[in-house]
Amino acid sequence: MSEPAIGSGPGRALLAVYGVFALAAGARAAVQIATRFEEAPLAYALSAFASVVYVVLTVALARGNRRLALVACGIELAGVLIVGTLSMADPAAFPHATVWSGYGSGYVFIPLVLPVIGLYWLLRRK
Amino acid sequence: MRRGGEGDGTCQYPTGHASCHGDVPVIGPLATGLIVLALLIMLSGIVTAVRNRPMGTVILVALGVLEVGLLVQAGFAVAGVIGGEGAGETATLIGYLAGTLLIPPAAAFLGLAERSRWGPAVIAVGAFAVCVMVGRLLQIWHGTA
Numbered sequence: 001m002s003e004p005a006i007g008s009g010p011g012r013a014l015l016a017v018y019g020v021f022a023l024a025a026g027a028r029a030a031v032q033i034a035t036r037f038e039e040a041p042l043a044y045a046l047s048a049f050a051s052v053v054y055v056v057l058t059v060a061l062a063r064g065n066r067r068l069a070l071v072a073c074g075i076e077l078a079g080v081l082i083v084g085t086l087s088m089a090d091p092a093a094f095p096h097a098t099v100w101s102g103y104g105s106g107y108v109f110i111p112l113v114l115p116v117i118g119l120y121w122l123l124r125r126k
Numbered sequence: 127m128r129r130g131g132e133g134d135g136t137c138q139y140p141t142g143h144a145s146c147h148g149d150v151p152v153i154g155p156l157a158t159g160l161i162v163l164a165l166l167i168m169l170s171g172i173v174t175a176v177r178n179r180p181m182g183t184v185i186l187v188a189l190g191v192l193e194v195g196l197l198v199q200a201g202f203a204v205a206g207v208i209g210g211e212g213a214g215e216t217a218t219l220i221g222y223l224a225g226t227l228l229i230p231p232a233a234a235f236l237g238l239a240e241r242s243r244w245g246p247a248v249i250a251v252g253a254f255a256v257c258v259m260v261g262r263l264l265q266i267w268h269g270t271a
Binding site for chain 2: 008009010011012013015016017019020023024027028030031034035
């Protein structure tokens, strides 16, 4: 390996945080979609999408796939900004919370800070 | 330990509502104990990381104890659900129970693989997640989510 691994050192802690979010968002989306998808299809589909992004990031960090991690981190940042803004602008469209609504306010704004830290980590080591 | 049930006047719902079938007596104290233990593990993880040491045996053993406690809690909760207790939201409850069980082994695996200060940092992250999830579990169990 010519490049330092992205999944060790501080990257390992990042991997742990993404793993927790993959688990939390994934389980939440699975329950929402399985039990009451028709109540808020958009919000629940977004929950599922967010959880997929977190899973991809966890795997990319664990396997040291920098490009995949960068793309997923970019999508994550875009997602939290877009969904956060939409949920503020039109709360009626998001009657049920997702990980990204209100810029991740339901998760003490970690979803907003996480992609910034992730991008910093991935780009700094390049 | 309060046992919310029909006729004791503590129930905000009509008689027979799922939320009022009360607590398996052990869930509350056990969950509180688990939260305290997870907080202690989180603190020792942070302290170890700040002191720039890799994680040691004490944290590993504590994670093992935490996992056993979580298994016991899952056992009681599942038994309670089968017995008709708990405040609805069974799918969510099971999700949290299963999720909490995964975290200590995963954190131990990651933390042991990382022989730097970031190993105990991983443990702190995992322990914090367990705190939050057991807290949510209690809320779901009592129907106060």
